[in-house]
Amino acid sequence: MSPSSSSAPSAARTEYVERLGVPWWYWLAGLAFAGLLAVELWMGAPGLRSWLPFVLLLPATGAALAWLGRIRVAVHDGELWVDDARLPVRFVADAVPLDAAGRREVLGVGSDPLAFMVQRPWIGGAVQVVLDDPADPTPFWVVSTRHPVELAAAIMAARDAG
Template identity: 75%
Template sequence: MGSTPTTGYVERLTVPWWLWLPGLGGAALLAAEIWLGSSGVRAWLPFVVLLPLAAAGLWWLGRIRVRVADDELLVDDARLPVRFVADAIPLDAEGRREVLGVGADPLAFVVQRPWIGGAVQVVLDDPADPTPYWVVSSRHPDDLAKALLAARSQLAGRAARS
């Protein structure tokens, strides 16, 4: 008898709409500089190439998904079993700046998006892994931290019952 997959938290770290404006505007400006009143292919090719390329780049920057599901924290393609989570600390913009600042551990796993103010520091308890903690950007760091700690508690409860 298999257990059904559970999802405790899902978030996509998308690029906000207001960053799309300068991104696409910069691509349009560069295309206009290449064009500079020319005719023929040089009149339309820069716009056809650079605008979709800028849109694809902005989409790619916002592709990261953060999930707590099936007793794991999944950040893009990285997986962390919740049994190795010692603590999950929600961080505001100032706390994130402090954790990622001068005193940051170079072995930490970081998925940081500068347009997202909050983050969660996930302190690890895995003697086989030199990574001391993960820092993951989140628009809802309190919810992500609660979901991680709840998943860890559920796992510990199931282990105690069996």
């Protein structure tokens, strides 16, 4: 899904929704690999058991790929939602869009063991959300996104609107 914007009549409200799904070629490669494995097992088993690998491996591969791509990132009603984690945007000091090199830096040398990170290796971009909450020991969030500039802008617009 792509980012979207809408405005409420009483206040400017920025919406952003994205699903961190796996690329189409992961589906192609995963199902091809499961199919080849099923064919190998099919050739070694006689009778009704020969179809069992197809019945089990192909749906299991599809379920695993769907599970890997289940994470949703959203800015909605003054909160940043990453899967089931929520962050009120009033605690956001800054949102920094990161390209692949910036993400590598933040996750490597610039990492902090207390940071909240949701990363998907097949997504190059990310947003670093710097927090300003004295009661929370988490210094920042790093969230994968295909649209880092749009997500950072939506977070900052939601913070400024609140």
